[in-house]
Structure formats: C-alpha cells, structure tokens
Amino acid sequence: MINRMGWVVETVATVAKRGLGESEMVDCPAVAVVDDDESVRESLPDLLKELGFTARAFSSAEEFLVSGCIDQIRCLILDITMPGMTGLELESRLRLQGHLTPIIFITSRGNESARPKALEHGAVECLFKPFSDTALLAALNLALQRN
C-alpha cells in the first residue's frame, strides 16, 4: 500500500515538476488552497509540499480571484462554506469564465448531501474534513489525470 502510494506520489510529483518551472512556482503554485479556516490554511500546504507539490493558501475566494493565479495552477482545493463568496459560487464563476482547472471541494459540514451537489458542479472529488492524506492524494491524482 505504501509502495503503491509512493509510486503515485512520485508520478504526481514528477508531473508537477515537469510542468512548472522553478521561477513560476514561487508566485503561482501548482495547487491553490482556498479556505477561511486558518488551521487548514496552515496545515494543508505543508502536507501538499510533503507530497511534492508547490502550494499556496488563500483565505477567501475573493483573495484567490485577485491573485491572478488561476491560469497557472493545475488544481484548486476549495472549501465549500466560506463567508463572502462560497466555494460553489467561485467554482461557477471560474466555469463561466472558461477555466477548466480541476477542483477538489473540501467541507467541514458532515452532510452527505453536499457531495453529489459538489460533483454535479463538475468537481473531481468532495472530501469531508477531516480527511486522510491518502484520500487527498487519490483526489489529486484524479485531478491531474483530468488535467
């Protein structure tokens, strides 16, 4: 299982490194995390880095929108429930603007009904907090394949 995971990680990391130059990785990471919860913003990018991705966290949909990173990133990890523009609204906005960036929704509302709704929106996966690193990797793998 660990070997298998390692292979996946390796593959994903290779893809990430091949696709993005070092200089680009500073400002616009391969993966963007948008969540209003500070603990998520602190922990998730670290885990992503450990998994071999450059990552950056944004505290709101609005902050992400003005960062100009949307065209550069390869995957967006998006909290569904946020004050201001919600994750679902941001997703709709991006789709309307023609962006096809794969999106992984995350939510702390333990409600199964949110999942089909999120997938209906075209998300790669919808993960319920707390989620394991393997679940996250599987979702990322799916996302990059779609990419």
Next chain:
Amino acid sequence: MDLQEKDSAGEITRLQRCINDLISLLALPAVWSVNEPKQIVHTLLDALLRMLKLDFVFARWEDPVAKASLELLRVADSCKLKLPPQDIGGMLSNWLERDRDVSRPPAPNRFEAEGISIFPVRLDVHGEIGMIVVGSERADFPNLTESLLLSVAANEASIGLREAKLLSEQKRIADELDQRVEQRTRELAERNEELKREIVERELMAERLRQEESRLTQSELHKSAILNAALDCVVAMNHEGRITEFNPAAERTLGYLRADVLGQRLVDLIVPPSLRQKHREGFGRYLATGESHVLGRRLEMTALCSDGREIPVEIAITRIPQDGPPAFTGYLRDITERKRNEDALHLAHAQILRSEERWRSVFENSAVGVALTDLNGRFIAANPVYQKMLGYTEEELQHLSFLDITQEEFVEPSRTLVTELLEGKRQQYQIEKAYRRKDGKTVWVRNNVSLVPGTELAARFLMALSEDITEHKLSEEALANARSELSKVARITSLGVLTASIAHEINQPLSGIVTNASTCLRMLSGDPPNLEGARETARRTIRDGNRASDVVTRLRTLYGRKDILPEAMDLNEAAREVISLSLTELQRNRVVLRADLAHNLPLIDGDRIQLQQVILNLLRNASDAMSTVDNRPRELLIRTQRDDGNQVRLTMRDAGIGFAPETAANLFDAFYTTKNDGMGIGLSVSRSIVEAHRGRLWAAPNDGPGATFSFTVPCATTSVSGFQPGQ
C-alpha cells in the same frame, strides 16, 4: 184689196213684232242682277242695238255701285261710221256735256252730217240717273214704235238702275250697319274682355284682401296668443309714452289690470319714482335725437308693482318696426327668484371656495402624502409630499395606477382590500407596503385608504393617506437583522438547531489535527527527517486538539443547567418577541401565522432567553415541517392559555408533515431527527430547558395534517427566591 190686206197684214206683223219687242224689253228685268247696274246697261244696250237695228247705242249713267259716272258704247258691225268707239263715245259725251239740261229737247244731231240720226233718251224724268243715246242711219228714226220701245226700255232701265241704286244704297247702309254692328260687337267684346280682366283682378284683389285679412287675423291671434302665453311681461308703449299693450304675465307680475292701464303713462305706473326723471330724460332724448342707451339691450333694473313693491326685473326694449311715430315693446322678467338663487349660489360658491381652499391647504401642506385615485386605482391627484415620496410629478402619476408602483408581493393583497372596500365589506383599511419609486428605490409606506362616496357632481374615489415609513422599516429591519444575528448566534451556541454549524466547529479543528499529523508523519519519515517541520506540525496538532475540546465544552454548556436566571416574566411577551424576530423568515416560508395569546395570562418564573429559545425552536420546527406542504395553507397557530393546576400553557399547532404516532416516543431523544440537515438536538435541548423550569414538553399528532407541540410551566409563586431551576 190685196194692198189693203197687205197693209193690214204688214201692220199686224209690225204690231206683233212691236208687241214681241215690248215683251222682250219687259222681260229684261228678269235677267238683270240688281246688284250689277253695268250688267243692266249692258243687256239693255245689246237688246236695243239688236231690236232696233241701230248703228250704235251709247249710255251714260251714275253707277250706284261704282259711285261714278260710267259710259258704255255698243256699235253695230254694219255701222257706216268708221270711227273708233272711243271717239264716238267722246263725241257723244261732249255733246251731252254741252246740253246738260236734259229737260230740254235734245240739241241738233251732230252726227247728221255723217248721215246718222241720234236720239237721246232720258233714263228718268230729269235724266238724273243717266242718258241713252241711240243712232241709226235711218232718217225716220225713230218712228213711233221705236220711240215707244225706247221709252219703255228707258223706263225699265231707269227702274232697274234705281232699284240697283236703292239696293246698293241698302247694301251700303246694311254694310255700314254691319260694320257698325261689327265694330260695336268688337268694341263690346273688347269691353267684355276688359270687364272679365277687371273681374279677375278684382277677385284677385279680393282674395288678396281676404288673405291679408286672414293673415292679419291670424297674426293678431298669434300675437294675442303669444302675448297671453308669454311667461315674460310684455308691455307696449306709444310715442307719447302711453301703454298700448299689457299682457297677462304683466298683469300677474305687476298687479295692474290691462283694462286699467291701457292709455296710461307708463312712467307713472311701473317706473319707480327714483327712476322717473331719468326715464323721461332718456325717452325725450330718443324722440329728439334717436339716441338711446336702452333700446335693444338687456338690462337689469327695478319695476314698481301696483302694491308699491319694487322688484328686480330684467328688461329688453325694442322699437316696433312700423311707419309713423315710434312705438315700443318692453319685455320684462321678474328676476327676484333668480337673484335669490344667484345670491344663494354666490354664497354657496364662496363657501365651496373656502372649503376648497381649506381642503387645498390641507392637501398641499399635509405632512403625510395624500393621493386620490379612481376606483381602478388610477391617480387623480397627489399632494407634494406624496409626489416627493415617490419621485413622480402629479402629472406622471396620473398616467399610473397605484398597483403599477406597488411591489409585486403587495399587489394581490392591495387588490383584495380595494375590492372589499368597493363591495362595502369595510369602511377603510390600513396596509404597510412597499412602493417602487421612479428612481427604482423602494419606499415603505403605511397607507390608510378609504372610499370617498360620490356626489351628484363627482364619482366615488379612493383616498389614501400615506406615511413614509421607510426609515422606520429600515431601522426595524436592521433591528430584526441584529436580533436575527443574535438569535442565530444564540441558536448556534445553545440549541444546535443549525447542527451543521456545530459539525463545522468540530470538524475544522479535527481536520487540522489529521492533516498536521499526516504531515508530521511524512516529515519524520523523510530522509533526512524534517524534525523542525515535524515539531511545528505537532504543535499545531495540539493547538487544534484544544480547539476541538473548546467546541465540545461549549456544546456541553448547551445542556448545562447552570445558567438559568429566573425572573417573573410574561410568556405572551416572550412569545411576541420570538414571533416578531421570526416574522420575516416565516413570511419567506409562506407560513400564515396566527397568534391567539390569552389576556391576563399570569406571570411565570423563568429564564426569558432560554424559554424564548424553546419557543423559537418549536417555531422553526413547525415551519420546517411545512416547507414541503403546497396543497394546503401553511398555517401555524400559537396559543397561550392558563392551564389547570396553576400552570401556563403554550401550544404550537402546525399543518406540516406531522409524525407517525409510533415515533412520538423518540422525538425528544438527542440526535433523533427527521430532517436532512438536522442533528436531532433541538427538541432534546428544549425538553431539558422546559423541565428545568419544572414544566413539561410534549407532542401530539393532529386529527388532520400536522402536529401540535405544547409545553407548560408553572405560574409565578409569590416568592421566587426558592426557585432553583438547575436542581
């Protein structure tokens, strides 16, 4: 003897011949036409020439027909005289001219030289009619027989000619008579014609006269009828100012009798003394100069009645178009009534004006908006405040109906209320509603609308007094929002109605813990291991663990019974506050709320906030239970009442999906829920709060759709000090 016999026979033959000639001559008149003297002479001369074997015979006579002296000559073929007949005639004529005196014996024969004996014979005794001259070669001419024959012939001729003359004379006389008769007849005929014409003309004239007379009679009758029927007084006056006509209306109005006033001076009768001088001057001026200020004009003045009253009249005087001295007709109308009406009208008008002014002033200066609309809601008028409130001018409003500017959700209720107003089901109504201003903004108004009854002149209309309550509404909304916020916070932290929030609160730190732990593991398993990173993530794990613990502590607090602060409180008031907080949300969910709160409900001892949380919880549950109901009204009844056993009861009856009786036992268990997004805490917490107040909370399905939740709490004791809700 023989000679004798011969002579005798000769004599007899002569005599016979003579007799034959005489008979021939005497028969001549039978062939004469008495009308033709020329023919008489002609035949006579022919007979004589042949009978007497003459050489010629000549006649001259006064022809009564030709009315001239005519001559005729017959010459025998055997005549020796070889002269043209004209010459013979001329000579005989001259001979006769020379010897006019025919009474004498004829003059010597001039033709003797020629061997012709001539012999004149008078046609009457004096030769007045004419002469015949006969000529013969014979020397013995005329013998006795011939003389006899000549004289007989002359007699016969003179008789014939005289008759002819007489006849001619008679004829002439007859002709003359005829002519005169004819002339006279013609004259008579002409006269007759003239007479006929004259008769016709006279008849025409007579007819015309009759017509004229009839017309005059008619006109007179007509005039009389008009005068009699006229509602106006008609008074006629001659150039002396004397009354010549005074109709019944004048008699009625002025009180004089026609018979009494005819011939009287008008000025002395119906002109008031104060105006008489002026009247006389004006009349005199008109007669002198033809200048008038009153003729042909309609004037108002005063007239004097027989009883001395002076009445206001309208008068029009015209000159009668006739030859001779001027005459006048005056038409008078008593305008007392009209004047009175006018005065009343002026008064009424002034009152209306004052009333209108007052109304206008109220309308214009009113601090609230005033709008008048027709029964379809179309604006008729709007005062300045109203115009300002809506941002439209009055003219713009007149193109709109109040429904046009009413916001959608208030259109139907407004329409219903107006209909009830028009049907007489209500006198007036009040409504708080939102209008769209011209600039698109919303303005909230409190409308007091009534139906103003119609009058003879004006149709019914609607009057709305509108108070701008936008600010009030906004602050109310802000207050509601604030309350709602508070209530939300309260609910989130205590009731857990929004259980997702609780899950969120717990899941957030849990997520941090799991992620950090995963990272930490990865950092440690690296080559070389990232110890610093691992330490950092481990610290964060601890921090998030504490956070989760805090959440659990807060949740526990929800069930804790330590915070109840009992006080004497009014359950009705608490319920009203909850209702007002929830109204917006209930409206959004189309819930029709009816509150039946008992009067004089005893106070209870309790924690106002906690009990309100219970009521709010029940209210939300009821609302949620009806969220899928579309086939019936979403009715919710809140009732408070005093219950047996010195308790107060609150009941919440909904028309929602209800619950199965077998599930009733589980309803109040923690984490039991029928909602998709519920956690099953609300009723459990509510029951614990109510029980902390020594009360009871229960549920029962309705007979019809829905369920009823009730709780009771004891009434306030005289001493509240002993009350320990937490125990």
